[in-house]
Amino acid sequence: MTRLTRRFQRRALIRPNLPYYVWRFVGNGARTFRALTTSASFSDTPAVARELLDQGIVVGPSDRFLSDQGRVALASSARKMLDRSRGEDIQAILAGTSSPDDRKKDFLVNLFPSQGGTHSSSPLLKLALDRKLLEIVSLYLGVWPCLHSIAVWLNYATEDPPEASQLWHRDPEDLKVIKVFIYLADVDEQHGPFTYIPKTHPFGAQAVRADACRTKRVDDARMHRFFPPTQWRVCTGPANTMILADTVGFHRGGKPTSGTRLLITFTYTSATPFVARPLGVKGHPAWLSSAIQRYAIAPAVRSDHAPTHKSSPGSP
Numbered sequence: 001m002t003r004l005t006r007r008f009q010r011r012a013l014i015r016p017n018l019p020y021y022v023w024r025f026v027g028n029g030a031r032t033f034r035a036l037t038t039s040a041s042f043s044d045t046p047a048v049a050r051e052l053l054d055q056g057i058v059v060g061p062s063d064r065f066l067s068d069q070g071r072v073a074l075a076s077s078a079r080k081m082l083d084r085s086r087g088e089d090i091q092a093i094l095a096g097t098s099s100p101d102d103r104k105k106d107f108l109v110n111l112f113p114s115q116g117g118t119h120s121s122s123p124l125l126k127l128a129l130d131r132k133l134l135e136i137v138s139l140y141l142g143v144w145p146c147l148h149s150i151a152v153w154l155n156y157a158t159e160d161p162p163e164a165s166q167l168w169h170r171d172p173e174d175l176k177v178i179k180v181f182i183y184l185a186d187v188d189e190q191h192g193p194f195t196y197i198p199k200t201h202p203f204g205a206q207a208v209r210a211d212a213c214r215t216k217r218v219d220d221a222r223m224h225r226f227f228p229p230t231q232w233r234v235c236t237g238p239a240n241t242m243i244l245a246d247t248v249g250f251h252r253g254g255k256p257t258s259g260t261r262l263l264i265t266f267t268y269t270s271a272t273p274f275v276a277r278p279l280g281v282k283g284h285p286a287w288l289s290s291a292i293q294r295y296a297i298a299p300a301v302r303s304d305h306a307p308t309h310k311s312s313p314g315s316p
């Protein structure tokens with residue numbers, strides 16, 4: 001299965017083809033069946049999913065995408081992460097007097113590293129498994145999703161030229177991927193907003209044009225030749241702005257020129273991703289109330305608490 005579909009890694013499918021049908025109906029048959037046979041529980045999720053299918057991205061206040069329980073989990077997660085970002089150890093990293101042990105990128109600190117697993121009572125896990133959010137992701141992917149990773153990034157300004165995810169790229173995790181970003185503080189141009197080229201996602205109206213831009217990482221000068229800046233969606237916004245995007249579409253971000261950017265990010269894939277899933281959950285989340293949540297977490301709940309994979313949500 002993976003051999004058949006892997007050649008489409010970091011490429012947006014232009015139309016449904018054999019590997020797509022194998023991915024959806026063979027590799028993810030039960031999840032596809034569930035998605036096709038379950039009706040939406042929230043009246044506004046189909047409209048959000050339609051926008052996502054058309055544009056590859058939706059942006060708005062977090063209330064639009066979360067249930068009441070999700071909003072509570074976001075408030076609690078935001079409080080914890082804002083406190084964490086003010087801790088002495090983090091401030092020392094920002095001041096350049098210390099560096100984190102697990103740093104994968106020189107322009108951010110992950111305040112929620114995956115090593116050791118995520119505790120089942122974490123409000124971030126509750127937020128990531130919010131039923132309304134999962135419903136939107138499912139309506140977009142066409143399969144009941146797997147939660148692939150959770151991270152919290154504090155991006156800061158550096159003197160270096162754009163590197164890694166600060167350059168235009170497509171994500172490699174799966175044939176279709178949804179990444180969610182929730183800003184925990186206001187993000188203006190100088191804070192390195194997430195930036196996306198609408199319709200370059202799988203089956204998007206610009207997927208053919210975007211396919212010509214084959215390089216893995218693309219700088220702004222080269223991207224101008226394919227898509228001028230008037231077509232870039234620059235996602236500035238106040239705290240609690242939430243972005244859902246298929247990051248197989250072209251995107252970049254996270255390069256503040258001053259100040260910092262603090263956000264929560266989740267990745268959702270099918271159950272047959274190309275990139276091993278970093279998520280592990282310690283203990284059993286007894287609060288799960290629906291089948292879509294159980295599917296999203298299976299089989300990440302582990303009794304030994306040991307992470308089994310080496311990949312990192314901090315390294316798109």
Ligand SMILES: O=C(O)CCC(=O)C(=O)O
Pocket residue numbers: 165166171179192193194195247251252253254316
């Ligand atoms: O930091 C950002 O705004 C972009 C992150 C990114 O490119 C990714 O998660 O793939």
